[in-house]
Amino acid sequence: MSFPLLPALSRVLASIDAPRNLRALYALLAAFCVAGLLLATAQSAAARGQEGLSAVWLGLALAVAFFGVNTTGLMLMDQARGLPVREPPDALSDALRCSHRVLIALVACLALAGAGVAVLAALLWATRWPFFGAPLLAVVLPAGVVLLGGLCFVVVILVGPLAGPAVWAGRRSGGVLAFLRTRLRHGLPETALLMATVYLLVALTTAAVSFVVVSGGKLLAGLAILGAGIELPARQLLAGVTGLGPRSFGASGMPLEGGNLG
Known part of the structure; x- marks a missing residue:
């Protein structure tokens, strides 16, 4: 399944209008400000030798940033789909309910990538064997370069940027994986x-x-x-x-x- 490229490109260029969604902008800035304060608190605790407390503050900072980004993403997705933009408290409530889908989709994708890397590592280990080790190495090296480079490309271009928006558009974790697979195979x-x-x-x-x-x-x-x-x-x-x-x-x-x- 493909899509017309020029209309999609025009919609991407139209995304420069996103800062006009002031509620989403304020939500993002507020989340980053709170996360910054929590991060500074974590650094202060670490400087005093309180590693456990520092880890707690650091975890809270990451959680605030994560849910803040998802809150903003939900509001921007409403704008992109031409729907009434939800209020920040409603967006935060929805983010708390659905943000775990982003993590599940990312973990599933990373697990698949890890499986591919594990197979590659096993093949590299098998090149130690006599007789067919050298021919196997001649095949595994170029294939490994293509595999690892392709995985990095897919993560940067497809998985990382699109997993979150797919969830914000209403898909569940399985739907996100299906969407990413479709984009990988056909687009x-x-x-x-x-x-x-x-x-x-x-x-x-x-x-x-x-x-x-x-x-x-x-x-x-x-x-x-x-x-x-x-x-x-x-x-x-x-x-x-x-x-x-x-x-x-x-x-x-x-x-x-x-x-x-x-």
Whole structure:
């Protein structure tokens, strides 16, 4: 089963309209903020030698990020399908009920990939045997390269990007696996082209956001030095804007100097 490529490509390009779904954007930002706070708490606990508590906070951070992404995905899927976008509490409730399907589908796909890798490892071990070991190695090496490369390609292009949206569209775990199998057998080139377009859009968006943040931050740091009377070396202030803390200055070769913040 295939699909018209140009209409699908136009729908992918239309995904740049997704940030207008402010409720989904706020839900994603809120989830990442909470996950960031939990991650910082985990790092603080690890610095105090509380490894068990750090693992708990880290697990909570991953759970918040996972369910936050699924909550946002459900809201964006409503928008993509032309349905009324559900409220964030309703989306969170639905995410708590269906997000496990994503994990089940991913685990099933990874299990299949692991089985293929195990067979390849067994064949490589069998090349130790005399008489037919060398001919077997001559066959296994190129086949193994194709197998492992193909698995990585399928995971990056098909399984990773489409397992979540398939669940958000209402499929159960078995339906997700059937959908992925269909795309693998009958639509992998088209899917690869569409995902390449998605990755290009993500890269361009990331570059644009990075340019805005970095250029704006450095200009603001310069204005702060000139206008706010912050008696701090410019390099040190700009390093702080780029994310370096006092503990990082020594590692980066930048001397730490005192200053007056007014």
